[in-house]
Every structure is written in C-alpha cells, then in structure tokens.
Amino acid sequence: MNQTLVLQGFYHFCGLNSGLILHATGPDMAESSPMLCMAVAKSYSVTVDVRVTPGTSAGLVLFYNPSEFISVGIGHGRLWYGIAGHIHDAGTFAGPRAVVKIMNSHNSVQCFVGRPDHRLHKLIPAVYVGGYTHQAFGGYLSLRPGLYCLGKGAAIFRNFNYDLPPSHHAVVIHGWKR
Numbered sequence: 454m455n456q457t458l459v460l461q462g463f464y465h466f467c468g469l470n471s472g473l474i475l476h477a478t479g480p481d482m483a484e485s486s487p488m489l490c491m492a493v494a495k496s497y498s499v500t501v502d503v504r505v506t507p508g509t510s511a512g513l514v515l516f517y518n519p520s521e522f523i524s525v526g527i528g529h530g531r532l533w534y535g536i537a538g539h540i541h542d543a544g545t546f547a548g549p550r551a552v553v554k555i556m557n558s559h560n561s562v563q564c565f566v567g568r569p570d571h572r573l574h575k576l577i578p579a580v581y582v583g584g585y586t587h588q589a590f591g592g593y594l595s596l597r598p599g600l601y602c603l604g605k606g607a608a609i610f611r612n613f614n615y616d617l618p619p620s621h622h623a624v625v626i627h628g629w630k631r
Contacts, residue, residue: 472502472611475602477509482535482601483519489599496618498556499598502569502611503527505549511608512553514601515562515582524601525564525576527551534564534576543576555598557582558618 479485505511505528512526512533524535527550532543546566554565554573560583567573582596598615602608 472504472609473600473613474607474609475511475600476607477511477602477604480603481540482514482516482522482524482538482603485601485603487514487516487599487601489514489516489597490615492557492596492598494617495560496558497598498554498616498618499614500552500554500616501600501613502552503550503600504609504611505602506606506608509602509604509606509608511600511602511610512551513555513564514599515555515557515596516599516601517596523555523562523564523580523582523596525553525555525566526601527553527566528604532566532576536577536580552612557596557598 475488477485499513501513503511503526510526510528510533512524514522514524514535516522520538522535522538524533524540526533527546530545530547532546534541534543548568550569552567552569552573556563556565560581561579562582563579564576565573566576600610
C-alpha cells in the first residue's frame with residue numbers, strides 16, 4: 454500500500470518503497486524549508502540515500518539558522534558542502550544519486566559522500582561546531598540534523614538513519630528504511 458501524506462505543502466511521505474519526496478522551495482538555505490529533527494545526543498551520525506532531479510541540489514544539513522549550517526549534498530553534476538553558511542563546490546559528481554552522511558562527535562563534524570553500495574569518502578576535514586550557540590548567533594536554537602532541497606525540482610530521500618555511537622547502543626534510533 455502506497456499512501457501519500459502532505460505536510461505544510463512542502464513534504465511528501467510516499468510509502469516505504471518510494472521514499473520521502475522533498476520539493477525545492479528556494480535557491481538557497483535562507484529561502485528553503487529544510488526538514489529537521491532534534492538531536493537526542495551530543496554524538497550521532499545521520500545518513501541518507503538521495504536522488505535529485507535536474508535543477509536541484511539536495512542532501513543533509515546540520516541547521517542552526519538560515520545563515521549558519523553545515524551541509525553535504527549533490528546536484529547539478531557536482532558535490533556540494535556548506536560550512537558556516539557558505540556553500541562550496543567540492544568537484545564533479547556524475548549521476549543523480551548518492552549516499553551522504555554527517556557525523557557529529559562531540560561537536561566535531563565530518564561529512565562523507567559516496568555512491569550507493571560503495572564505501573563513503575570523507576569530503577572535508579572535521580569542523581568544530583561547539584560555537585553554534587545562542588551566545589554566538591542568538592535565538593536560543595540548537596544544531597538540528599535534517600534534509601534539504603534547493604533549486605527548482607525535487608529530491609527523493611531513502612534509507613534515512615539517525616544512529617548513536619556504540620557507547621549508546623542500548624538506544625539506537627532508526628528512521629524509515631526501504
């Protein structure tokens with residue numbers, strides 16, 4: 454059975470086999486609507502399989518606010534990453550599908566990317582995010598993991614996993630899985 458649920462006009466959950474379809478709502482993080490969740494621990498990893506349509510960039514984000522975030526994704530035949538709210542081109546990436554991962558180990562964040570069923574490769578050196586607080590940026594917010602989609606098309610996300618490190622194995626949270 455394949456049901457569709459529309460949330461706020463932007464997010465579509467299309468059953469476990471189809472994945473989650475996120476429609477792009479803007480050209481950059483400031484004008485988009487990332488789909489976020491709360492981090493339940495200081496150390497965790499978030500992994501997802503993403504497929505983009507032409508004219509779209511999509512992936513994972515650790516989002517504090519529209520100008521302060523860490524991200525990793527694909528789109529327009531390229532790899533992209535964001536640090537401190539600035540998007541950087543990391544090189545060519547052929548194909549519309551990748552697995553992206555963000556690992557936060559006590560405020561030290563690393564981003565990974567790879568093809569489905571292949572080894573993931575570290576995209577950037579570790580970035581310290583301990584300064585992503587209300588003292589620095591205001592708002593009493595938190596750094597939240599989530600999905601983003603930018604541009605004019607849509608992205609399909611599958612096999613989303615939010616995992617805690619081995620020291621927390623008694624409490625492992627898995628998202629929807631194909």
